[in-house]
Amino acid sequence: MNPQVLPAVLLVLSAVQAFQYQELVRYVDEHKEEYVETLRNWVAVESDSSNVQKRPDLHHMMGMVAQKLQLMGGTVKLVDIGEQELPDGQSLPLPQVVTVQFGRDPSKQTVCVYGHVDVQPAKLEDGWATDPFNLTDLNGNLYGRGASDNKAPVLAWIHAVEAYLALNMELPVNVKLVIEGMEETGSNGLDAMIMAQRDTFFSDVDYIVISDCGWLSRRPALTYGTRGNCYFFAEVEGPKQDLHSGVYGGTVIEPMTDLIGILDSLISPSGKILIPGIREAVAPLSDEEWKRYQDIEFDMDHYKNKTGVHQLMYNNKVDLLAHMWRYPTVSIHGIEGAFSDPGTKTVIPAKVTAKFSIRQVPDMDPAMVRKQVTEHLHSVFAKRKSPNKLKVTMVIGAKPWLSDTQNPLFEAGKAAVKRVFNMDPDLIREGGTIPIAKTFQDVTQKSIIMMPIGGFDDGLHSQNEKISRYNYIEGTKLFIAFLNEVSQIRKARV
Amino acid sequence: MNPQVLPAVLLVLSAVQAFQYQELVRYVDEHKEEYVETLRNWVAVESDSSNVQKRPDLHHMMGMVAQKLQLMGGTVKLVDIGEQELPDGQSLPLPQVVTVQFGRDPSKQTVCVYGHVDVQPAKLEDGWATDPFNLTDLNGNLYGRGASDNKAPVLAWIHAVEAYLALNMELPVNVKLVIEGMEETGSNGLDAMIMAQRDTFFSDVDYIVISDCGWLSRRPALTYGTRGNCYFFAEVEGPKQDLHSGVYGGTVIEPMTDLIGILDSLISPSGKILIPGIREAVAPLSDEEWKRYQDIEFDMDHYKNKTGVHQLMYNNKVDLLAHMWRYPTVSIHGIEGAFSDPGTKTVIPAKVTAKFSIRQVPDMDPAMVRKQVTEHLHSVFAKRKSPNKLKVTMVIGAKPWLSDTQNPLFEAGKAAVKRVFNMDPDLIREGGTIPIAKTFQDVTQKSIIMMPIGGFDDGLHSQNEKISRYNYIEGTKLFIAFLNEVSQIRKARV
Numbered sequence: 012m013n014p015q016v017l018p019a020v021l022l023v024l025s026a027v028q029a030f031q032y033q034e035l036v037r038y039v040d041e042h043k044e045e046y047v048e049t050l051r052n053w054v055a056v057e058s059d060s061s062n063v064q065k066r067p068d069l070h071h072m073m074g075m076v077a078q079k080l081q082l083m084g085g086t087v088k089l090v091d092i093g094e095q096e097l098p099d100g101q102s103l104p105l106p107q108v109v110t111v112q113f114g115r116d117p118s119k120q121t122v123c124v125y126g127h128v129d130v131q132p133a134k135l136e137d138g139w140a141t142d143p144f145n146l147t148d149l150n151g152n153l154y155g156r157g158a159s160d161n162k163a164p165v166l167a168w169i170h171a172v173e174a175y176l177a178l179n180m181e182l183p184v185n186v187k188l189v190i191e192g193m194e195e196t197g198s199n200g201l202d203a204m205i206m207a208q209r210d211t212f213f214s215d216v217d218y219i220v221i222s223d224c225g226w227l228s229r230r231p232a233l234t235y236g237t238r239g240n241c242y243f244f245a246e247v248e249g250p251k252q253d254l255h256s257g258v259y260g261g262t263v264i265e266p267m268t269d270l271i272g273i274l275d276s277l278i279s280p281s282g283k284i285l286i287p288g289i290r291e292a293v294a295p296l297s298d299e300e301w302k303r304y305q306d307i308e309f310d311m312d313h314y315k316n317k318t319g320v321h322q323l324m325y326n327n328k329v330d331l332l333a334h335m336w337r338y339p340t341v342s343i344h345g346i347e348g349a350f351s352d353p354g355t356k357t358v359i360p361a362k363v364t365a366k367f368s369i370r371q372v373p374d375m376d377p378a379m380v381r382k383q384v385t386e387h388l389h390s391v392f393a394k395r396k397s398p399n400k401l402k403v404t405m406v407i408g409a410k411p412w413l414s415d416t417q418n419p420l421f422e423a424g425k426a427a428v429k430r431v432f433n434m435d436p437d438l439i440r441e442g443g444t445i446p447i448a449k450t451f452q453d454v455t456q457k458s459i460i461m462m463p464i465g466g467f468d469d470g471l472h473s474q475n476e477k478i479s480r481y482n483y484i485e486g487t488k489l490f491i492a493f494l495n496e497v498s499q500i501r502k503a504r505v
Numbered sequence: 506m507n508p509q510v511l512p513a514v515l516l517v518l519s520a521v522q523a524f525q526y527q528e529l530v531r532y533v534d535e536h537k538e539e540y541v542e543t544l545r546n547w548v549a550v551e552s553d554s555s556n557v558q559k560r561p562d563l564h565h566m567m568g569m570v571a572q573k574l575q576l577m578g579g580t581v582k583l584v585d586i587g588e589q590e591l592p593d594g595q596s597l598p599l600p601q602v603v604t605v606q607f608g609r610d611p612s613k614q615t616v617c618v619y620g621h622v623d624v625q626p627a628k629l630e631d632g633w634a635t636d637p638f639n640l641t642d643l644n645g646n647l648y649g650r651g652a653s654d655n656k657a658p659v660l661a662w663i664h665a666v667e668a669y670l671a672l673n674m675e676l677p678v679n680v681k682l683v684i685e686g687m688e689e690t691g692s693n694g695l696d697a698m699i700m701a702q703r704d705t706f707f708s709d710v711d712y713i714v715i716s717d718c719g720w721l722s723r724r725p726a727l728t729y730g731t732r733g734n735c736y737f738f739a740e741v742e743g744p745k746q747d748l749h750s751g752v753y754g755g756t757v758i759e760p761m762t763d764l765i766g767i768l769d770s771l772i773s774p775s776g777k778i779l780i781p782g783i784r785e786a787v788a789p790l791s792d793e794e795w796k797r798y799q800d801i802e803f804d805m806d807h808y809k810n811k812t813g814v815h816q817l818m819y820n821n822k823v824d825l826l827a828h829m830w831r832y833p834t835v836s837i838h839g840i841e842g843a844f845s846d847p848g849t850k851t852v853i854p855a856k857v858t859a860k861f862s863i864r865q866v867p868d869m870d871p872a873m874v875r876k877q878v879t880e881h882l883h884s885v886f887a888k889r890k891s892p893n894k895l896k897v898t899m900v901i902g903a904k905p906w907l908s909d910t911q912n913p914l915f916e917a918g919k920a921a922v923k924r925v926f927n928m929d930p931d932l933i934r935e936g937g938t939i940p941i942a943k944t945f946q947d948v949t950q951k952s953i954i955m956m957p958i959g960g961f962d963d964g965l966h967s968q969n970e971k972i973s974r975y976n977y978i979e980g981t982k983l984f985i986a987f988l989n990e991v992s993q994i995r996k997a998r999v
Binding site: 059061062063131132137138195196197225238240242249250251252253254255256257258259260261262263264265267268269271272274275278280281282314318319320321322323324325331334335338339340341342343344345346347348349350351352353354355356357358359360361366368370394395396397398406407441442443444470471472473474475 | 553555556557625626631632689690691719732734736743744745746747748749750751752753754755756757758759761762763765766768769772774775776808812813814815816817818819825828829832833834835836837838839840841842843844845846847848849850851852853854855860862864888889890891892900901935936937938964965966967968969
């Protein structure tokens with residue numbers, strides 16, 4: 012081609028793209044209600060991966076995903092990823108991973124989108140205003156467990172592709188999706204599956220996109236790091252069965268007393284982690300990080316309001332963001348086996364299991380964290396000279412992830428945000444964990460971007476989780492724009 | 506009457522009594538299966554007084570008791586005892602107390618029997634081998650929640666009276682029963698009802714009998730003391746709703762951390778109560794007590810076996826019995842509001858409420874215990890400088906009870922045990938609480954005896970509660986014999 016003709020051709024191409032984009036946006040707007048209905052059907056499935064009794068629902072959920080993608084004409088596979096070993100020694104099948112491919116043009120870039128359709132536990136009596144598994148539309152918000160984490164984002168990706176197909180427009184890039192059902196409990200089995208398919212399904216992947224997180228404010232965001240998660244069970248076992256606290260109290264060393272004692276050794280009142288070695292392993296805060304955090308749009312008062320806490324752990328923005336994103340933290344989630352219902356029960360629980368987790372960060376290593384926590388708890392427990400038995404298990408060991416933001420993928424992301432929302436995104440990190448990000452990075456050696464569409468106040472993992480109609484629908488447009496922008500990376504290189 | 510004729514008359518009377526007793530025993534043996542069926546019907550009602558959602562079942566239970574007694578021809582009253590105030594400020598009606606009278610011969614003694622038909626919570630998934638509300642007969646044991654505590658003993662008393670009536674035999678004493686439905690949560694409302702009826706229903710009562718406890722070994726026992734119970738809720742509230750521990754961990758002081766911290770200040774690893782003032786208030790152990798404990802039949806190895814604990818809190822009989830019966834103890838029962846299900850949930854619970862109780866003893870006072878515990882927890886909490894809120898509530902404040910064993914009532918009890926079981930009973934105390942014993946003593950100024958028929962291994966308040974057929978049926982005979990022995994007290998006085 013005559014190089015002098017090129018600018019004119021690009022101009023025409025650009026005009027065509029702008030027209031196509033408007034058509035796609037119109038299509039999305041016309042199908043809003045259909046998208047909400049599909050989300051309703053997906054939220055109705057209690058695909059709680061942490062509860063083995065819900066495993067049939069989870070299998071059903073994966074089947075629904077596969078069926079939807081098959082109807083769209085994608086090349087769908089339901090991939091077996093083996094069995095899950097339960098603490099009692101039994102095992103049960105893991106939910107299959109759904110993979111799909113749309114387009115296989117070797118001249119195009121290939122974008123691989125990761126998402127999950129399993130959810131955290133939820134019960135109406137936990138304090139939900141509405142049935143968590145009946146999507147409820149209130150003032151432009153769609154309430155339901157898994158609405159924002161991660162069912163709506165997964166659907167937004169599917170709808171983005173569907174819009175191109177429905178309008179008979181060529182996809183600007185090849186699109187692959189990997190949808191799993193074990194994210195909330197540590198993506199059990201997915202690591203091995205990615206390794207196994209490195210030279211097949213993942214061999215032609217150029218970029219990986221994950222939309223399993225949220226914005227920090229009303230400003231759209233791109234995410235370049237997540238914390239890991241080491242989730243522990245600490246079980247103290249004493250009598251062979253629960254005992255009446257009147258009849259037996261004063262004669263046995265109670266497992267609850269021991270458990271409370273060792274849990275109290277994990278964190279100081281001000282939130283400092285007391286497990287030897289944990290804080291020492293953390294990468295120091297760089298000046299550049301400090302500067303970046305300082306520039307981020309973040310309203311401390313709004314954050315206080317949102318959480319309902321009148322005094323946060325740190326009272327300046329940089330410290331708070333740093334402890335949210337790049338320092339480890341310990342949370343004690345609860346105790347299984349003790350009396351947890353309303354009312355009074357005078358019981359000495361025989362076996363109690365504390366659940367707590369450590370969000371770990373670069374340069375902490377899960378295997379080392381397991382060793383540090385286990386040794387620390389056993390050492391504290393030994394000092395008590397209790398006749399009870401302690402068992403410490405790390406049931407999840409998900410790695411943190413950190414990306415370089417100076418790459419074309421993030422430029423594409425910024426351009427897409429600019430197109431849909433007419434503003435620049437914040438570059439943020441995520442305090443939560445997307446366990447598989449680190450694996451994708453290690454195995455494929457490709458760039459990863461996290462492109463959230465969840466709102467900053469979606470209440471992930473808590474009562475009244477929701478996604479707004481605005482984020483769901485504009486998020487679908489963002490993904491459409493992003494696919495187009497990624498195709499430009501290729502063109503820029505040509 | 507010619508005094509020389511008296512011995513002959515007494516001999517004849519004694520022979521008549523012996524014959525009558527054999528008839529009554531035969532009647533009981535012939536109606537065993539019917540007694541078991543009635544117990545099955547009673548256990549089937551989930552009369553859990555600690556759970557307000559089960560209040561309709563509890564009302565139904567009281568109605569069943571009243572109906573049974575009415576059919577027997579007793580003078581039955583269902584006594585209103587007012588309303589229960591709930592922590593949220595609402596109130597709901599307390600279950601009515603059933604009173605009944607059989608016989609009103611002023612020349613006879615009047616025995617008043619107290620019992621309760623409410624039960625502790627129970628769920629199959631707590632680890633029951635059988636449905637807790639479906640009485641299950643296995644190897645001579647009748648498994649079910651409330652079987653031993655206290656439905657079978659109440660029925661045994663009813664059947665004892667019923668046997669006399671069915672055989673058209675004159676009751677040797679007047680019998681009154683007081684059956685309540687709030688014992689497991691502190692006999693709410695019963696104190697006031699007893700006070701109010703002091704000069705009416707209770708005015709002619711000579712002796713009070715309670716069978717809401719168990720034997721210490723296979724040897725039958727009579728009980729002369731119980732511990733009290735001060736049951737506390739310690740609620741720590743922080744964020745306005747549960748938070749995702751990844752997203753928010755590191756930015757808020759978590760209520761669970763605070764709660765664990767203050768709970769850890771209650772008891773030392775060896776079981777010593779750390780709340781200032783508690784231990785100082787306890788009556789010192791007398792030499793006589795030491796001697797009495799030393800003489801009691803008690804097998805430490807069996808106790809270890811029963812509890813499944815290889816090392817008890819004390820390794821000699823006297824210390825162990827003393828800490829079971831006459832020293833206070835703290836038990837932490839569990840935490841409401843935290844994650845307590847199987848599986849993993851990465852939640853920061855927003856509001857968590859610990860449930861713990863102190864079994865208090867002479868000379869501790871519940872009002873003082875409330876003050877000591879509340880002040881101690883607030884003082885420990887204040888040192889943490891937490892932004893969260895702490896609320897401490899004492900929801901049960903039941904007094905301990907202690908009786909003099911040198912009185913005719915205990916002699917009658919010993920004679921009845923001798924007759925049925927052909928051995929002397931152990932004189933024991935009870936680590937658990939029968940809240941109303943102290944009130945009966947204070948208001949009526951009459952002698953109280955506790956005459957247990959529950960086995961030493963009945964599993965009260967724990968999984969797989971049971972009563973043996975042997976204890977249920979022989980217990981019924983014991984009550985028949987005891988009524989007869991009590992009538993002898995009168996004769997001895999004449």
